[in-house]
Amino acid sequence: MNFDTTTTERLAPNGTTRRRFLRTAAAVGALAGVGGLAGAQSEPETFSFGGEVGGWIGRSPNSIADETNPPLRLEAGTTYVFEWENTDGQPHNVAFLDDDDNSIERSEIISEQGATQSYEFTATEEMAAYICDVHPVSMRGEILFGDETATPENTNAEPYVPKGASVRLETVADGGLVAPLDFETPPGGSAMYIVDRFGQVYLRDSDGLRDEPFIDVSDRIVEITGEMGLLGMAFHPEYEENNTFYLRYSAPIREGTPEEFDHTEVLAEFTANDDGTSADPDSERTIMEIPSPYDTHNSGAIVFGPEDGYLYMGMGDGGGAHDTDLGHVSDWYEANEGGNGQNVSENLLGGIHRIDVDSQEGEKAYGIPDDNPLVEGAGLDEYYAWGLRNPWRMGFSNGDLYASDVGQNMFEEIDLIEKGTNYGWNVREGTHCFSPGPEGSRNPPESCPTHTPE
Template sequence: MKVKVPTVTNRNFETMNLFCALSLVCILILSGCKKHDEDSGSGGNEKKVDLQLVAEDFVSPLQVVSAPGTKNLYILDQVGKVWMIDSSGKKWPTPFLDLSSRIAPLSSNYDERGLIGLAFHPDFKSNCRFYVYYQLPPRAGGPVPGASWNNLSRVSQFRANCDERRTDMSTEKVLLEWDDPQMNHNGGALAFGPDEFLYIAIGDGGGANDTDLGHVDDWYSGNKGGNAQNIEANFFGKILRINIKSSSPTGTPYTIPTQNPFLNAPGLDEIYAYGFRNPYRMSFDIGGEHGLIVSDAGQALSEEINLVEKGHNYGWNVREGRHCFNAANNKDIPASCPTEDNLGNSLRDPVIEVNNWQNPTGGKATTIIGGHVYRGRAIEGWDGKYIFGTFSQSPTTPNGELFMATMGGSNWEYKEVSVKNHPNDLGYYIKGFGQDNDGEVYVTVSSNAGPTGNTGKVYKIVPATDN
C-alpha cells in the first residue's frame, strides 16, 4: 500500500538529543524522561487540594494498587517489594511480595528496571491471584554477535495466601518473557480492563530513537529502526491484551481474546495497539466510558497522553507527539511524514502533548507520569477529570508538578493543580499514581531520582482545609 505523505509545518520546534552529550547516567535519565507545556487549560472552579501522607519509608514507590473486593492498598516499590496498607491505614512490617533477590541489579542514580508493574485479578477476593512485571538478569547471548542483552523481562502470576498479607513465593507462573536489549523504555504498566483481560504496556526496547541494537527495521524507510512500528518481530513498543482465565491447548498459559486485532492476520496475536516509545503508566477510567489512557515518554520535544483504542497506531518513531520525527537527527523536525502506516492505519495523535524540558520553545517536564480519572466523592469539581503529573522539571531537581485535564475531543485542555503548602511544585520526583476502589487518587514520590534511600512516600490527594 502506498503511504500518504502530507506536509506538516515545523511550528518552530527543534529536537534536542536526550542526554547524548552528558554522562551515561544522564543519557539513561533523559532517554526516558520528558517535558511539558505551560498551562494550556482554561480556568475552573475546582477546589484547592492538599496531600495527606498515607505511608513512607519506601525506596522508589511507583504505584498504588487497590485489590478488588478489599479496602487494602498495595504499594509497588521498584526495588522488588510490594507493601500492604490495610484498611486501618497500617503499613504491614513485612512485604506482601519480595522479589528483590530475583530482579536485575539496579543503578542507584537512575534506572527503569526492577519491579515495575502490578495488577490484581478481578476475582482476587476469591482466587487470591495477582500479576507482576519485572526485570531479571539477562540470559546468555545478545541482540547481535558480540553484544549482550541487558535483562530478561517477565510477566508472572502469583497467588497470595488469602489473608491478603503475604505471597506464596512457590506459586509463580510465568506468562510471558522476552530478552530486552537495553535497560530503559520498559513501559511497565499492567491493568485489567472492563473486559477482564490483562493489558501489558511494553516500551520500544530502550536506547534512543528506536534505533539501537535489538531494534528491527520497520515499514518506514525515512527512519532507521522501528520496533514500535513492526508488529511481527517482537512485543516492543506495544500494548498487549491476553486472556488469563484459561490456558491454550498448545500449552501457552493464556489465550488470545477473539477480538484482538491481529488474530488470524499478519502481526503478533497478543498485540492490542502499537507505536509507543515508553508507555510507562496506563489506567482504565473506572467510570464514564471506561477508556484506556496511556502516558508515553517522548524523546526530546514532547511528552504525550494517549486515549488508546484497539488496533490503532500511535506513531512512534515516525512521529513524536503531534510532529514528525527524524531518527537520524532528533534535533531536526522533518517538513512532512506519513499520516498512516503500511496497513492503512492512521497514526494517531495524543490527546495531551506536553513540552519536554529540552524543547527550545520552552518546557519543564523530564517525563510525563500518567495517572487516573478521578471518580471519588471527596473533592468537589474533580469528577471525570484526568489527573497526571511530571517526574520533575529537570533531571536533577525534585520538583514534579501535578496536572488536571478535562477529557473530551482530540485535544484535552489541562492545567496545573494548586496544592496547598506546595504552591509551585510538589518538592519531590513524582514516580507514579494510584486509585482506590472508591475512586480517590494517590501520588507516589521520592526525593531521589533513582531507586536508593528511604525518602519514598505515598500521598492521598484530599480537599484542602482552611488554616
C-alpha cells in the first residue's frame, strides 16, 4: 500500500488539471531505466533548473528561463541532461513518470542547499512528466514529443481545496470556562455546546453561557496530565429524534488495558433530555475502549460522516518521549524503532477509525461498515486511514474529511483523509523522512521509503 496515493481530477496549484493530483511516486531505489549519471555521452542538450518546494524554476535554455515547471520538448532516443541546484535546503530529486504516473527512472534525493545534481537520461515516448518524488504536486512539469502541445491552463476548473467563506472572529463565551477545546452545534439547532477539558460540557444559547454544565463527567476522567481529559464531542445525525450524543475522554485503566499503561481512552454514548438543556451521566453506554501507554497523543476528535452517517474517530500513536518505547509495536520498517501507525494489526493506535454506532457486531458495542478498507484483509477492521501521529482535530468540508496531525519537532500536517490511505508516520512526517529521537527528529534522513513492501 502506497503512502498518500489518491486520484483526483481537480485543479493542481499551477492551474493544470491532472490525474492523481496527490499521488506519490513509487519506491525510492537504485536508478532505473536507460539513464544514469551524467557523463555517458559528450555534450548532450542540458536543461538547467533551480529546485525548490514551490516548483522547478527554469534557468536555461532561454525557452524555459524564469518559468516555473516549464514543459520540456524532447525527441525520443535522444540523450539529455537534467541539471539542477537545490535552492531551499529541502530534500529533492528528479523523477520521470509515464501517463499513469508510474515511475520510469529517478535520481537520488539531495537535501543540502546549494548542492547540484546532473542526471543524464535518454528520452522515451512513454515519458509524460518530470517531478520531485518528495514534492510531486508543486514540482511537476510536462514532457512533450513531436507536435504535442502543453496542457492549457484551465482557469475554470475547480481548485483542489474550494474557496471557502471569509474568516471573522466572534466571542462565543467570556469567562466561566477553564480549558475549552471544542464546541458543537446539534443537527437542527443553533445552541452551542462547549467542551471543557476538565470534564464538563456547557450550553451556550441565546441567553449566553449557562452556569451549570450540560453534562459533567469529571468523576470518570483520570487525573489529568499531559494531553488527557475530555477531548471531543459529536451529536448523532438523528439527534433531533433520539437525543443521543458521544464523548471522547481519558479514563483510569480499565479491564483489558495492561497495568503498565497510563490510562484507557473511551468513546461513550449519552442521552440528553428532551429540550437539550442537560444530560444524565448515568445514561452512558461505552462504545470503545482503547489502551493508551502514555498521557500524550490521545487525539480526541470525533465526527459523523455527512453522507454515510458513520462515526469517525481519531487516535494518536500512543505517545512517549520519542514515540518508540512502551506500547509501540514493531512494523515493516526496521530502520525506525516502534511502529504504531504502520502496524495496523496489533492495536488501534495511530489512525482514524470508522464505525457504525447504530449496530453491534459480536461482543463489540458497534458495527463495522462493510466497505472499511481492511475488512477481510490484513489488519483491524476499524481502520479507515493510518500512518498518523496525533490527529488532534478533524472535520468534513464539502464531503471531504480533513485532519490536523500534530508533528514531532519540525513539521505539522493538514491531511485530506481518504479511505485506505497510509499517511506515512513514523517512516515519514508529511513529505519528509523521519528518524526517532531528539537528534533524528530535528535532522531528518535524506531518503526513506515512499511505499510499504508488497
